[in-house]
Amino acid sequence: MSQVKSLADLRKLKEDLQGKMSLREKSNHPESMVQVKVAMATCGIASGAKQVMDFFINEFDKRNIHAVVTQTGCMGYCYAEPTIEVTIPGQEPIVFGYVDTKKADEIIEKYIKNGELVEGIIPVKYQSIETNKENK
């Protein structure tokens, strides 16, 4: 390890290191970032959810988008796996079905970057415990 000899050295080192911590930093303020939840139950994994999740993680990094990618359990749309739920800060979550890496690319470019809706949205017909609580 070469020694840190100046403020510039330190800042350079910090920049290189921050990538490794960004996941933890981001999760401190998840509400201020794009959140992508990938359904990773057996059916999702079998249909390639893992590749889609990796794709999102890598592409967000490459395209410099601040986002948190998490996995979640089965969303129930087994016919449309892999499914993902995307939440843009301040907006309602949207669920997309049949997401392969091509679709994922489209979602990033169109929906996440520009807010344009793309094909493949699954209308939400349920209430989660949390929305339920808030509505009360």
Add this chain to the structure above:
Amino acid sequence: MGKYNMHVLVCGGTGCHASESETLLQDLKTEVIEHGLENEVQVIATGCFGFCEKGPIVKIMPDNTFYTQVTPKDAKVIVEEHLIKGRKVNRLLYTHPETKEAVADSKHMDFYKKQLRIALRNCGFIDPENIEEYIARDGYEALARSLNELTPEQVIEIMKKSGLRGRGGGGFPTGLKWEITRKSVSDIKYVVCNADEGDPGAFMDRSILEGDPHSVIEAMAICGYCIGSSIGLVYIRAEYPLAIERLKTAIGQSREYGLLGEDIFGSGFNFDIELRYGAGAFVCGEETALIHSMEGLRGEPTVKPPFPSVSGYFGEPTNVNNVETLANIPAIINQGPEWFASIGSEKSKGTKVFALAGKINNVGLIEVPMGTTLREVIYEIGEGIKDGKKFKAVQTGGPSGGCLTEKHLDTPIDYDNLIASGSMMGSGGMIVMDEDDCMVSMAKFYLEFTVDESCGKCTPCRVGNKRLHEILDKITQGKGTREDLDRLRNLSHVIKDTALCGLGQTSPNPVLSTLDNFWDEYMEHVIDKKCRSGQCKALLQYVIVPENCVGCTACARNCPVNAISGERKEIHFIDQAICIKCGVCLEKCKFNAVLVK
């Protein structure tokens, strides 16, 4: 290091260590490798999360899942369910004590909602044994900026503007202390970190050293730059082995990176740190006693002045700061004194770490802005008193402090308000007491501690506290008189006025504050010979209720001192002169015929 998409943080503080978190960490790592996730999931030991009540803690990022009381056996299910399938393990989630609902992530836990973490900013977030994680969180930036862009005077000015006061108990303004030490003329000066944490129930310094040792190292170097010293010494008690180990690792890493040693950041400034071990004497937390102990002398205090900033370690100017004080400093320099001064109350700036202990639901370590009320701390963060009992008092400032009662619940906590309420900040231990606690016994407990810890140098403390303890003992034995209460008060004032050091001068505080706040209870003990909480065993009377006694002889057969007489099928009798109040008769009686008065 590759890019991980999930981080599993396992608490590696002393508390969780004691509950097998070390094995848990290894098991999680093994499971992760077995499932081929080692390139995606990073498993790290961090410092204390503060939620010690429910340790060991495992936190999973990025979804902030907060698992409590995790055992090594749970490693498999966490990996298989959560890490692979994304299903949270419900039974390990934190359950709200009132609503009984599982809380999925730390953002929604009352314990964390009201907290503001400055000194604890990295505890439970970074791996304390990895300097890179500290650097990624702006570590050593404050030191680099101080050395390259600021003069020592400017840094001292920042400290003064921030309003930071010593967190070890006294509350002396840190900037002012640095300035005085800077002005002392000498070839050699010392920076000392006081890590001799001795208040019963306080463990914030230990947690900071275990969870974020680099923040203390960085602050000591900044202090060295300001006062003109190149030698730092950490006085730490040998009974903190984990903190010592982490601190040593951290010092080694800093040297490797050139952040300690010669010509730091190319500025020509040299600084290095050594450790000095203490044997765990309470009085050695007092700065003059601490210095004597480091010199190899007896850990006894001397009269101030001269203050250590003028004549300290081997007669040289020495700046002594507490661990928590130091941990605040890099953050103040990075974010500016105005930011720090905007937090807290008028005369006490910033935040304070408190160690919650006693009869409270969430035992643990918390950090709140100065000026937070006791009610918020106890009922919101602490989530109330155990078993739904009634709050009685909270002891702050350990054996040097006093108790605060219900009427103080809405007082904002800061240095001055606590002193005005007859207590003190101390190092931040908060011991919560409920209706089952006897205040006379509580005062006696603290006096026992001071008598044990008194170094014996001055008479008021050595002899006076012993007498205070005897009088309190007499009262709890039911032999106290009304005059004893006046004697207690007078003697307390004498000790306060005449003892040599802080320990002696403050040791009667628990007596005085309980006398002030719980006079009725003292009176009951000496006049009615009653202890309402039933803690003073000598004041209890076990008697037989004749109507209920069937003469089964169960009590008489089990009494260890044969204090119970009576024939079969006849009413029994307890001889109070022989009875040792052990309570066995009450336990054995199946007919509710034994009564405690």
